[in-house]
Amino acid sequence: MLLVLLLAVIAIAWDESSGQTTSEVAGTVRGIVVNSITREPISRALVSSPDSRFATLTNSEGRFEFAFSKVEQAGSDGQGSGGPVAVPPSDRPYALTARKPGFITDPYSQVQIFQNNAEQDLTLTLVPESLIVGTATLPTSEAPDSIGLQLYRRQVREGRVHWNSAGSAQSTSDGHFRFAELEAGTYKLLTLESLDHDPLTSQPGNRNADEVGPLLGYPPVYYQAASDFNSASPISLAAGQTLTVNLSLVKQAYYRVRIPVFAPGGEAPENGLAVTVSAHGHSGPGFSLGYNNSHHAIEGMLPNGSYTVEAMNFASNGITGMSGRQTISVQGRFVEGPALILVPNGSIPISVKEEFTSHDPIGSVKWQINGRTTTVTGPRRYLQVNLESADDFAMRPSPSLRMPDGSKDDSLAIEGVSAGIYWIRVTSSRGYPASVRSGNLDLQREPLVVGVGGAASPIEITMRDETAEISGTVSGIAQQVSGTHATERYAAGRPAAMIYFFPLQDSSGELIKVPVQPDGSFLTTNVVPGAYRLLAFDREQTELDNQNPEAMQAYDSKGPVVRVIGGQKERVTLQLISTEHF
Numbered sequence: 180m181l182l183v184l185l186l187a188v189i190a191i192a193w194d195e196s197s198g199q200t201t202s203e204v205a206g207t208v209r210g211i212v213v214n215s216i217t218r219e220p221i222s223r224a225l226v227s228s229p230d231s232r233f234a235t236l237t238n239s240e241g242r243f244e245f246a247f248s249k250v251e252q253a254g255s256d257g258q259g260s261g262g263p264v265a266v267p268p269s270d271r272p273y274a275l276t277a278r279k280p281g282f283i284t285d286p287y288s289q290v291q292i293f294q295n296n297a298e299q300d301l302t303l304t305l306v307p308e309s310l311i312v313g314t315a316t317l318p319t320s321e322a323p324d325s326i327g328l329q330l331y332r333r334q335v336r337e338g339r340v341h342w343n344s345a346g347s348a349q350s351t352s353d354g355h356f357r358f359a360e361l362e363a364g365t366y367k368l369l370t371l372e373s374l375d376h377d378p379l380t381s382q383p384g385n386r387n388a389d390e391v392g393p394l395l396g397y398p399p400v401y402y403q404a405a406s407d408f409n410s411a412s413p414i415s416l417a418a419g420q421t422l423t424v425n426l427s428l429v430k431q432a433y434y435r436v437r438i439p440v441f442a443p444g445g446e447a448p449e450n451g452l453a454v455t456v457s458a459h460g461h462s463g464p465g466f467s468l469g470y471n472n473s474h475h476a477i478e479g480m481l482p483n484g485s486y487t488v489e490a491m492n493f494a495s496n497g498i499t500g501m502s503g504r505q506t507i508s509v510q511g512r513f514v515e516g517p518a519l520i521l522v523p524n525g526s527i528p529i530s531v532k533e534e535f536t537s538h539d540p541i542g543s544v545k546w547q548i549n550g551r552t553t554t555v556t557g558p559r560r561y562l563q564v565n566l567e568s569a570d571d572f573a574m575r576p577s578p579s580l581r582m583p584d585g586s587k588d589d590s591l592a593i594e595g596v597s598a599g600i601y602w603i604r605v606t607s608s609r610g611y612p613a614s615v616r617s618g619n620l621d622l623q624r625e626p627l628v629v630g631v632g633g634a635a636s637p638i639e640i641t642m643r644d645e646t647a648e649i650s651g652t653v654s655g656i657a658q659q660v661s662g663t664h665a666t667e668r669y670a671a672g673r674p675a676a677m678i679y680f681f682p683l684q685d686s687s688g689e690l691i692k693v694p695v696q697p698d699g700s701f702l703t704t705n706v707v708p709g710a711y712r713l714l715a716f717d718r719e720q721t722e723l724d725n726q727n728p729e730a731m732q733a734y735d736s737k738g739p740v741v742r743v744i745g746g747q748k749e750r751v752t753l754q755l756i757s758t759e760h761f
Contacts, residue, residue, distance in 0.1 A: 206246075206298060210300055211242050212302075216419050222239045227277075229274055230272075283307075283362060309361040309417070311361065312357045315400075315425075316427050317428055318427070325350055326371070326373060326397075329464060330347070331344055331367045331464070335721060339571075362418075363417050367401070371465075398482050400429070409462075431483070437516070438477040439518040440470070441520050443522070457487040457489070459485065466486065483511060486509070488504065489575075490521065522631055522632045524597045525629070527629075530637060535642065556589065558591060564603065568600070580593060597633060598629055600629070603622045607642065611646065611705075617636045617639070651701060651750050651751040653715045653753045677716050677717075678692070679714050679723075687707065688708070688709025689709075708747075713741055714737055714756060715738065734756075
């Protein structure tokens, strides 16, 4: 019904009440929708404008067309005068995109419509979906209950690897499962825990749960038969690829676990707790326990093994208030304790040394904090500091600078820091961090180790503002994209290409992303002094791990190394790296 309404809109040139009537054709937008991998035409694809005012389906050859009519402008007496005129640009689509089941809409395929062109011939691309299909089988011949599965995708943000949820699925009664509409990338797959009652060992109705025998269940299975998420085999999917996997579940005995929780002073925590369970010392999804507020204990069931249990609660301002961890071993029987003691999270002081060569044109700003206006000056005005877990799969929050208590509070500190290993991220609207240290640690290259209660050495930051300028051109833009595609991409809010400044492992500097203009030119004036590998890609990179020397070796010949100091200006020519088929 929606498609019918959309198509009806196309047939209407002007509302009758406007006093205008349609006449001859004023312009045409036509084109073709193709498979981004095979370049074959795609039939029955829906081509539409982002505002859904225009839509049509491609024909058997993958082609589509929108024709726009001229109108006769009505005079004051309602009679036509002046003859036919071109339909106003606002009555044309400003962009077009395509979609079809079995394909993923390529964000780089949306094209801009140039209103001053009477006729345009466009090419839209769709990426064939990738699939992970398979079966989850039980060790018996009995038909399994529906088994839950979870998929995670590897992504790199600001040079750090993270695993993010990419969807869940339930197997059918015969164990088959399917993950569809996946993009090309790297994934990890696991089954979810499931429990059932063994009639020979469980005793329904027994009120003393501690005396109930073990329950049989199925621990998570990580592809391929790994012991935990960290050691699970990555699944690399290319665009349009279908991978078939088989997962075999193993039935094991589950035993009850109870870990008493105490706050400082031996009191029970007042609020609920967030609980995570790590197997074999590696964080990751799979096993779980929960906090029983009535019993003031972490409870649940686990199979035999060694586990690290971490709990944290949150203060009223959203930061982590207390946290604690305990290691337990399940060995064929009910586990009681040892107790998990919550410890108030710590505060890490920060000192800033300014080595600016220019005057601060802003000086101070006013913030609204808890309904009060506070004047903020100095480093607090322009600086933000965050801690991010060095574990690529971590559920703990990312602590940041605390808010000031008032206008006279210019001290800097990160509050709510629990024990762990963190990378520090410093962002600034003025200058750049030339040095970030904690004791003997260079925090721009080494992680910060935080002990129990947030114990860590103070963080010392040196800020400077002398940056370098790098400009140049990217060769291959015209060869990579035909016609006006680069211009259309840029006008639609996406750069014609993206340049990455990857700092070398033994050099200072920060990762920088610079968009490329439609003519292939680029310019950035905020380059932190250091040595960089410059690479120009035809689109943004979400999985390139520049912290991995082996992964970066493949690009040694793809772009030059540029070394700059403060105030230096460099100009380079880069070759475009195509990722269309990856």
